[in-house]
Amino acid sequence: MAFHLKSITGHKARAGLAALALALSSTVALAAEKLQYFTWSGYELPDFNKSFLAAHPDGVEATIFGDDDDAFTKVKAGFRPDIAHPCYDKVARWNKEGLLQPIDTKRIKNWDSIFPVFKNLPDLQAGDGKVWMVPWDWGNTSILYRTDLVKNPEASWNLLWDKQYAGRMATIDAVHDTPIVAALLAGVNPFDMTPDQMDKVAAKLREQRPLLSSYTTDMTSVEQALASGQLVAAMTWNASATSLKKQGVPVEFMKPKEGMLTWACGFVMLKDAKNVDLAYDFINSRLDADSGKFLIQSYGYGSSLSTAFAGVSKEELDKLQLPSDPDVMLKSTIFTGPMKQNDDVAKMFEKVKAGG
Amino acid sequence: MSIIVAARPSQEARVSPGFRFAMLLPGGLVTFFLILFALGLVVFLAFRGNDGSLLGAGMTVANFVTVATDPLYWTVTLRSLVIAGLVTLATVVTAYPVAYYLAFHAGRRRSLLLFLVTLPFWTSYLLRVFAWKIVLAYNGVLNSAFIESGLWSEPTLAFLNTPAAVVVTLAHAYAPFAILPIYVALDTIPRSLLEAASDLGARPFTSFRRVVLPNSMPGVLAAALVVFVPTVGDYVTPAMVGGPASTMIGTLIQSQFGKANDWPFGAALSVCVMLVILCVVLVARGADRRFGSRT
Numbered sequence: 255m256a257f258h259l260k261s262i263t264g265h266k267a268r269a270g271l272a273a274l275a276l277a278l279s280s281t282v283a284l285a286a287e288k289l290q291y292f293t294w295s296g297y298e299l300p301d302f303n304k305s306f307l308a309a310h311p312d313g314v315e316a317t318i319f320g321d322d323d324d325a326f327t328k329v330k331a332g333f334r335p336d337i338a339h340p341c342y343d344k345v346a347r348w349n350k351e352g353l354l355q356p357i358d359t360k361r362i363k364n365w366d367s368i369f370p371v372f373k374n375l376p377d378l379q380a381g382d383g384k385v386w387m388v389p390w391d392w393g394n395t396s397i398l399y400r401t402d403l404v405k406n407p408e409a410s411w412n413l414l415w416d417k418q419y420a421g422r423m424a425t426i427d428a429v430h431d432t433p434i435v436a437a438l439l440a441g442v443n444p445f446d447m448t449p450d451q452m453d454k455v456a457a458k459l460r461e462q463r464p465l466l467s468s469y470t471t472d473m474t475s476v477e478q479a480l481a482s483g484q485l486v487a488a489m490t491w492n493a494s495a496t497s498l499k500k501q502g503v504p505v506e507f508m509k510p511k512e513g514m515l516t517w518a519c520g521f522v523m524l525k526d527a528k529n530v531d532l533a534y535d536f537i538n539s540r541l542d543a544d545s546g547k548f549l550i551q552s553y554g555y556g557s558s559l560s561t562a563f564a565g566v567s568k569e570e571l572d573k574l575q576l577p578s579d580p581d582v583m584l585k586s587t588i589f590t591g592p593m594k595q596n597d598d599v600a601k602m603f604e605k606v607k608a609g610g
Numbered sequence: 611m612s613i614i615v616a617a618r619p620s621q622e623a624r625v626s627p628g629f630r631f632a633m634l635l636p637g638g639l640v641t642f643f644l645i646l647f648a649l650g651l652v653v654f655l656a657f658r659g660n661d662g663s664l665l666g667a668g669m670t671v672a673n674f675v676t677v678a679t680d681p682l683y684w685t686v687t688l689r690s691l692v693i694a695g696l697v698t699l700a701t702v703v704t705a706y707p708v709a710y711y712l713a714f715h716a717g718r719r720r721s722l723l724l725f726l727v728t729l730p731f732w733t734s735y736l737l738r739v740f741a742w743k744i745v746l747a748y749n750g751v752l753n754s755a756f757i758e759s760g761l762w763s764e765p766t767l768a769f770l771n772t773p774a775a776v777v778v779t780l781a782h783a784y785a786p787f788a789i790l791p792i793y794v795a796l797d798t799i800p801r802s803l804l805e806a807a808s809d810l811g812a813r814p815f816t817s818f819r820r821v822v823l824p825n826s827m828p829g830v831l832a833a834a835l836v837v838f839v840p841t842v843g844d845y846v847t848p849a850m851v852g853g854p855a856s857t858m859i860g861t862l863i864q865s866q867f868g869k870a871n872d873w874p875f876g877a878a879l880s881v882c883v884m885l886v887i888l889c890v891v892l893v894a895r896g897a898d899r900r901f902g903s904r905t
Contacts, residue, residue: 323869330664351662421767429869463854467771484748484767597662597871604865608857610682 289314289532292325292335294519296473296493297391301548306539314536320471321428322519323600329353329524336527337536341519343430343592345387346377348522355525356384361534364541367561369580372518377592387520388537392580393555394587395431395515397508398495399487400480411435411510413487415458420465424476424488427469427607429600430590431489431515433459438512438588446594452602459606469607480505496554496574507575509586516580516587520558556580655877666874673878683862683879687886690858693776693848694841700781701837702830705788709829710822712789713796724793727786735783739850742779746770746851771853779851780841788833795829796822831898839887859883 291298291314298316300307307313317333319325322340329338330351340348348354359365360383365373372378372389380386397413407413414423414435425432436458437444442451467485470476477494479485481503488494495507508514521537523530539545546562549555554574557563563571563578577583593599656673658666677683708727716723730738745751746769753765769775799822807817845860852858859879866876 321869323871327868327871421771466854467767468853479748482747482749484765484770601870601872604862604870605682607854607865608682608686608862609854610680610685 287313287529287532289337289529289536290335291316291337291339291536292319292329292333293317293339294319294322296553297339299552301552302545303536303539304545305542306536309535309539310532313532323429326351334526335524336529337521337523337533339390339519339521340387341430341517341590342375342377342387342389343517343590343596345522346592347596349377349386353525354386354522355527356380356382356386357388357521357523357534357537359383359385359388361538362388362541363538364543364559364561367543367559368541369558369560371580371584372520372558375518387522388541389518389520389558390540391520391549391555392516392518392558393492393553394507394575394583395426395489395491395517395590396510397487398480398490398498398505399508400483400485401504401506403483403486407487407508409509409511411439411512413508414489415439415462415465417465419486421467422484422486423466424468424470424479424485425462425466426489427471429596429603430517430593432469433599433603434515434588434590434593435489435512436462444588444593445591447599452595452598455599456602456606459603463606463609492554492574492576496552499573509575513586513588515590516583517590518558518580550574550576556583652877652880655874656881657878658874660872660874662871664873673875674882676875677878677882683859683882686857686859686862687883689773689856690842690860690883691886691890693773693780693856693858694838694844696777697780697784697841698834698838700777701784701788702792702834704781705785705792705833706830708785709789709792709796712793713799727789730783731786736846738783739779739847742775742782743770743851746775746778770851771855773852773856775851775853776848776856776858779847780844783847784837784841787836791832791836792826792829795826795832799825828898831894835891835894838890842887843883 287310289310293316295318298318303314317335319328322344325338325340326344326348329335329348330353338348345354357380365388368389372392373385375389378385378387378389397411399407399413404413404419407416413419414425416423433455434444437447437451437455440451440454440458442455444455447455467479473490473494476485476488476490477498480488480494480498481501490507492507495505498505521533521540523533527533541559543559543561543565546557546559547565549557550562550566551570554576556576560579566578568578571578655666657669657671659668659670659672661667712720712723712727743750747753748765748767748770750769752769756762757765803821803825804817807821812820842858843860843863845858845864848856848858848861863876863879863883866872866879870876
């Protein structure tokens with residue numbers, strides 16, 4: 255009898271332990287199963303990866319950054335997501351720091367539908383059918399202005415230096431936007447400059463500082479300020495133009511004679527990613543034609559997939575000022591590739607912003 | 611009395627070294643790892659050269675030379691000190707009457723009022739800054755009110771994205787930090803002193819000037835220090851309501867650890883700011899010794 259009892263309690267205890275272990279391991283497994291995705295604000299929407307979420311409900315956890323230089327320092331300091339979403343000009347820099355692992359294009363099912371202009375970007379190539387970044391989105395940076403408050407401006411970046419509008423303009427607080435434009439206006443090659451040329455760019459930026467209400471990456475605030483009339487012109491990306499036009503605010507996305515900036519961004523896999531299979535599933539889901547179509551229609555950004563453009567009508571693309579082929583766009587715009595002196599330009603820009 | 615005094619040493623002797631060690635351990639660990647170690651790391655980093663790696667390379671004083679020779683860092687530090695000084699002045703001047711009322715006239719409502727003073731802390735600091743953004747914006751509360759009342763016809767840009775906006779926002783955020791120490795200082799003034807003053811014929815204002823104010827100075831100085839020190843290094847507020855003209859030293863340090871990607875220089879700037887704040891604190895302590903003591 256005593257033996258019997260003992261065996262029962264022993265059995266119970268073991269069962270309890272097993273249940274506890276199971277519960278623990280399942281929570282551990284659950285925690286590990288979530289894909290960690292580090293991205294721009296607004297890029298975490300579930301509509302971009304519906305098929306992934308159908309296969310892995312609640313399977314992704316997004317962390318947001320304001321700009322991919324900040325993201326770089328955060329990752330460098332020890333933040334370890336599985337995949338991140340920097341832009342092309344930063345890939346070489348991330349790579350140099352040894353943060354990335356190559357992505358096998360054989361496991362990317364829609365790789366062939368990606369526009370060759372993006373597939374063939376030099377800093378992407380990791381050799382052996384592998385790449386450092388899978389391109390996903392591209393778009394433009396230009397001046398968004400109120401057509402009722404700025405009457406018939408000359409199509410030029412100089413608008414953001416116009417003293418008439420002092421205090422009613424804003425610009426993007428990122429090295430690969432505002433300093434590039436300043437370099438273009440100063441007649442300097444933004445992607446490779448000598449120290450003397452950098453002084454010229456700094457002088458141009460200094461000229462602009464007192465005219466600005468803010469340097470920011472908070473596009474929601476910029477959109478609100480443009481809608482209220484506090485700002486009359488600001489440097490923005492396509493998404494702000496699309497969003498304000500949808501709200502009926504009289505705005506125009508300028509085509510400056512010096513050229514808009516065109517950028518391309520995509521997914522990189524971090525070297526010590528824990529969920530590599532999930533990451534491939536996620537990238538594949540994001541490369542569904544529907545996901546690309548949603549990106550075009552909701553934000554006005556270009557998708558890297560030719561198949562995504564097939565689903566959007568010509569009129570709609572015209573309204574979004576988006577050609578269905580990025581090659582056409584790139585004929586008249588400036589592609590933001592890697593800046594050789596990125597760190598020096600960044601330091602200079604920070605000093606100018608502080609008043610130096 | 612003598613029994614208690616006699617009992618004390620034996621009681622202390624009875625506390626075992628093990629117990630004392632256990633009691634000191636958590637505080638010691640926190641002090642060592644979270645404060646001294648972190649501070650040591652910052653000082654170490656400040657003397658490194660930037661090669662893009664986490665801890666830098668080589669030992670150098672170049673960072674400090676740059677900080678000392680480039681006028682920009684002096685300008686921005688001075689701007690931070692002026693803004694923090696204005697915030698401190700605004701906070702202490704507005705907090706004093708509140709604390710005075712709480713200490714001398716609040717009566718039964720005192721605990722309710724003290725609760726209300728701390729109420730803003732129930733929401734995040736960021737939300738309070740956003741609230742100020744809404745108040746000061748172009749089409750915000752203040753501008754709308756002025757236009758509705760017919761005082762001016764067009765909304766003004768003069769509120770948001772100015773150093774003044776930073777001062778107002780910070781002064782509001784730090785108000786409780788100033789009210790509480792001043793309240794404590796006022797509350798502990800013996801009421802007999804006030805009675806004595808009026809017995810000797812002092813008018814209310816005279817007794818305030820010669821009894822209440824000097825006795826509350828330690829609280830005022832404590833409040834000033836508690837407000838001044840954190841506001842010098844603040845960077846969220848100028849970034850959100852300040853505009854380019856109110857970049858403070860905190861913003862500059864943050865950008866070295868962020869976009870500019872030069873951690874050693876950021877560390878050197880931090881060390882310099884800590885030294886500047888230390889000087890200010892020493893001056894304040896000198897002032898406390900000279901004017902603040904209760905005599």
